[in-house]
Amino acid sequence: MIRKLKVLQWSSDVSRTILCTNVTLAQSSKCLTTITNHVKQTTPVYIPITSDHLKHQRTYEALVFPNKVSYPDVYSCTKMIQGHVRNNRLNNALKLFDEMPVRDVVTWNSMIKGCFDCGNLELGCKLFEEMPERNVVSWTTMLNGLLLYKRTKAAEKLFLEMPLKDEATWNSMIHGYFINGRVEDAVRLFHEMPNRSIITWTSMISGLDLAGKSDDALLLFNQMMPSGIRPTSFTFSSAITASANAKDFHLGVKIHGQVIKLGYLSDTYITSPLITFYAHCNDTDSSSKVFNENPQTSVVVWTSLLTGYSLNSKHEKALQVFSNMFRSNVLPNQSSFTSALNSCCEMEDSNKGNVINGAAIKLGLESDMFVGNSLIVFYTKHGNIQNGLSVFKQIPKKNIVSWNSMIVGCAQNGYGMWSLILFNQMISKGMLNEADDITFTGLLSACSHSGMLEKGQNIFNYLLKYKFKKVKLEHYACMVDILGRSGRLHEAEELIKNMPMEPNKSIWLSLLSACKMHSNLKMAERVTQAIFNIDQDCSAAYTLLSNLYAFSGRWNDVLRIRELMKSKGVVKEPGHSVA
DNA sequence: CCACACAACC
Incomplete structure (x- = not known):
């Protein structure tokens, strides 16, 4: 397996010699010894870089132009800058940029994009301000930078004020709206824009899917197909992903047929979502078939x-x-x-x-x-x-998921106090703003599993007060559990009644099991009624209530419930846990 | 040189 390197140009600085995708600086320098030995030759040579040099499975080869020690031309230097950027070596790119004797607008554009790609928004903006002349690509590159870094306001302003726009500019803005969660604006722009290309349609399909509107994405795909616009493999890739998310088996299979006809099937970007698509439709046999048919x-x-x-x-x-x-x-x-x-x-x-x-x-x-x-x-x-x-x-x-996993993990194992300690550590690391609904579910369930009433109340009140992301049903469920376990049955019942969302079955069940725990028959009957309003045949509710009757010695009621269950055909679910 | 696509964590 030989893969050619993208660009290679000999220069006095060895680190610039190898510019290719997927090769790190350390790996490059290992290859240099090999390359230097060949430099005396006069014609370009391909030098294989074996897996000794690379941790990856592939073998690469490097095209070396020997005997060239002076600076390459603008075009080549620009290519080298792009190569450095691809390898995330912003400093090398900048050094070359500074040293180049001649630069053109493409060099500037590439360098600005490089700053954005390597995580330096400020420098990219600064270069954009400094550059001597701008073309439409410069403006669009700047627009993309702002959108990538979530400066949507600034991007909108730029989009309105920029003197040059082309089709790519509009596409950038649409895509940028999507990645910033501004779905309506993206759709608005799609209708407003003068010329829609296949890229526009593909952006819309993938963007809508990303926003969870897979059905709309597929609607658009179906709208586009008969209109004569030729889809690319990008389009199919997005459409297959949307089919997977919408679990639209019929459409996915249809697209599968289309990509076979067009010869796209062996493309990684097609095979992969297709396998995922079949898996989402619970057809792993077809997944493995797609996999096996494409080595x-x-x-x-x-x-x-x-x-x-x-x-x-x-x-x-x-x-x-x-x-x-x-x-x-x-x-x-x-x-x-x-x-x-x-x-x-x-x-x-x-x-x-x-x-x-x-x-x-x-x-x-x-x-x-x-x-x-x-x-x-x-x-x-x-x-x-x-x-x-x-x-x-x-x-x-660590990201928020790391913290959440640890907090939840402690809570599940009964180390509730540790969850709270971790949360404090998280705050002291300045991560409070990252806290999300899962963090709070973890904390509240920690309090519930470890019986920490007061701490649970504090956390819950804090959550209500600051409305972190969104207060969800699970948070109320945890709080009901905390109150219920501590015997605060009436408070728990009030909480359910005053919830901003419809209570579900499991939240009532949690209260019901608290009623059983604290032998409150009267409330248990009320709660059971509420459960039956949601699910008439809830066996867990029957069982809990009948256990409670038994515990209170009300055998007639126990019998009555059993008869009721029998007549309704409700089967006792073995091992059903309510908590 | 600018715009669109694949797999992954609570």
Whole structure:
């Protein structure tokens, strides 16, 4: 497997020699010895870089132009800047940019985009201000930068005021609205814009799907198809993903047929969502058929298959795929680990997860945030708080999911106090603004599992006062649980009655089990009635009420309930837990 | 040189 490097140009600075995708600086410098030996030749040569040099499975080759020590022309320098940017080496790009004897507008545009791509908004803006002349690409690049960094207001202003616009500009703005959650504005612009291309349609389809409006996305796709606009593989990729999310089996299969006809099927960007699509429709046989019919070397496609099995609770098969990856020389990445660990969570045997943890360490992924987060969940679900904590400590860049996983993990294992301590640590790290509904569900369930009434009330009141993201039904459910367990049955009942949303069955059941716990028959009868209004045949409610009657010695009522259950055909669900 | 697509954590 030989893959040519994108651009290679010899210059006096060795670090500039290798500019290609997927190769890091350290890896590049390892290859330099090889390359330097060839420099004396006069014609360009391809130098294979073997897997010794690269951790990746592929072999690369480098095109070297020997005997050129002076600065390359503007075009080549610009290409080299782009190469550096692709490898996330902003400083190298900037150094070259500064040293170049001549720059044109394309060089400036590439450098500005480079700043944005490498995470430096300010510098990109500064260069945009400084540049001597701007073309439409410059303006659009700037627009994209602002949108990428969520400066939607500034982007809108720029969009209105910029002197030059082309089709890409409009497309940028539409896509930018989507990634900033401004769906209505994107749709508005779509209707307002002068010329819609296939890229516009594709942006709309993927954007609507991203916003959770997969049905609308598919509507648009179906609208577009007969209009004569030729879809690209981008379009199909988005449409398949939308079909997967909408679980529109019929349409997905139809698109599958279309991509076969057009010869797109073997494209990674088609195969992968197609596998996911079938998995979402619970047809993993078709997933594996798509996979097997298209010989795969892409880790993404492998991971789609793995995740598909995992989602369908075919955990053995999922782990089989995971180990087959190694055998096929496709090294799993963060996503693969995440899915494999998800499957391990659902399996009794915790050894599998330990093995996967070992593999993660071997691949240097042990401190990766995604892998770490999954490991925390795996260990805490298996009751191993210690390992969970040590993984947690090892993640250098924790996000809110890391904190949530640890808080929830402690809560589930009865270490409620630790959850609260972790929350305090989270605040002191300045992460309070990141707290979301799951954080608070975790904290409240910690209070409920560990019987901390007062702390639970404080957290709940705090949540109500500051309306973090959104107060959800689960929060009320936890609070009802906390109050109920502590015997504050009337407060719990009041809370349910005054909730801003419709109470569901499980929240009433939680109160009912509290009634049983604290032998409040009168309330239990009321609550059961409320449950029957939602679900007439709720066996858990029948059982709880009949247990309570039995406990109070009201055997006639016990018999009455049993008869009622029999006549209604309600079966007692074994092992049903209410909490 | 600017615009659209794949897998992943609570």
